[in-house]
Structure formats: C-alpha cells, structure tokens
Amino acid sequence: xQSVTQLDSHVSVSEGTPVLLRCNYSSSYSPSLFWYVQHxxxxxxxxxxxxxxxxxxxxxxxxxxxxxxxxxxxxxxKPSAHMSDAAEYFCVVSGDHDYKLSFGAGTTVTVxx
Amino acid sequence: xxxxTQTPRDKVTEMGQEVTMRCQPIxxxxxxxxxxxxxxxxxxLLAYFRNRAPLDDSGMPKDRxxxxxxxxxxxxxxxxxxEPRDSAVYFCASGTADTQYFGPGTRLTVL
Numbered sequence: 001x002q003s004v005t006q007l008d009s010h011v012s013v014s015e016g017t018p019v020l021l022r023c024n025y026s027s028s029y030s031p032s033l034f035w036y037v038q039h040x041x042x043x044x045x046x047x048x049x050x051x052x053x054x055x056x057x058x059x060x061x062x063x064x065x066x067x068x069x070x071x072x073x074x075x076x077x078k079p080s081a082h083m084s085d086a087a088e089y090f091c092v093v094s095g096d097h098d099y100k101l102s103f104g105a106g107t108t109v110t111v112x113x
Numbered sequence: 114x115x116x117x118t119q120t121p122r123d124k125v126t127e128m129g130q131e132v133t134m135r136c137q138p139i140x141x142x143x144x145x146x147x148x149x150x151x152x153x154x155x156x157x158l159l160a161y162f163r164n165r166a167p168l169d170d171s172g173m174p175k176d177r178x179x180x181x182x183x184x185x186x187x188x189x190x191x192x193x194x195x196e197p198r199d200s201a202v203y204f205c206a207s208g209t210a211d212t213q214y215f216g217p218g219t220r221l222t223v224l
Contacts (some may be wrong), residue, residue: 032211032212034212036215042217042218043117043204043215043216043217043218044204044206044215045215046212046213046214049211049212051211090156094211095211098168098169099144099161099208099210099211099213100146100158100161100169101146101158101213103155103156105155106155
C-alpha cells in the first residue's frame, strides 16, 4: 500500500525567505503525487501534481516540487514566502488502480513579518 | 471557473437528529469522494463513487452513515442518528482519473 510521510509538522519562515516542505513517499509502483494547501476554514486546493512526465513540477502561487525516485521524496519549495502562504500543506499519493488518496499528516506553515 | 459546491456550509444539530449533506461535483467528473476531517484523525476517506456507483464505503460507520448519488449532479451523505463524535468538517471532492478537486466543506456540530 502507498503512504506518505511529511517530515515536519510545523515550519516557520520569515516573509521573503525560501520555504521547504519535506515529503517522503512509499509506493510499490510509479505513483501520482500531489501537494494540496488548506487555508484556515477553507477546503483543500490543489497546488501541483506529479504524474511521471517531468521530475520538476511547477504549481500555482510560485510553488514547485521535485520528484526524486532514488530518495523517494517529493519536497515542496518556494523561493520567497509571502504572508498569504501561511496555511496547512498536505503531501498526497494516489492509489494505483482506485484513485484513492493517502494523505500525509500535514505541515503547518507560519510566515513571520 | 468550475468548482465543487457543498451545502450547507455549517450545520448545528442535536444528538439523535438526522443530518444530510449535499455535494454538487464538477460537471463531467466521474468520481466523487467523501472525506471527514478532525483535529485528532486528520483526513479520512468515508466513501467514493465512480460513474455514480459506490465503489468503497469501508471508511463509513455502516450503522448510521449512508452515501448516495441519485444523479450525476448530486451526491449526498446522510447521518442518522447523529452523535457528538460525528462533529467534524465533511469534504466532498470530485475528479477524473487521479486528480481530485475539493469543495469548501460542511462544518457539522452535533450537540
């Protein structure tokens, strides 16, 4: 069965500095991987997805993620954090045949002025 | 800009009452998922449908929860009777293939 592990439960950065959210995955096949963001009292919004086309995936709001099979990682980065990036971020892997999603525990991002 | 819609957005009810949550998936999407989110358990998959047929509802408490898709534009999640431990945010998501798009959620409080 597939799973993801988000290595940090909370990340705090200063506005304008880089953001790194770490995610490792476990899968017996070539997975589809996603990052979702959830702002307070909102639904989950798709940031980006990896589906084996390119290892570096660009998403919305300046985020990107790199798929590294050798490290079974799918880390999310942004060069310069904005106050509006304060939210919860979920790394997600899709099931092989049934499209069921397995969610990481989430990383809460705080952005300091 | 197509979106998943959910109603109601907030629901406060008393223990023992029936609760029905509704979801309108994005037109053309053939999969619909119901999730529950709590602080303690995070996001849990309750049920999902493909082409309106229920494929998996193993995440739902069978005795009180039921999920249906009476037509392609409506999915429902019903709790009868409701209990305080059902208090959570319930999300609907729709998609095609492996990508899911989430609705804004229904915040349920059972007193």
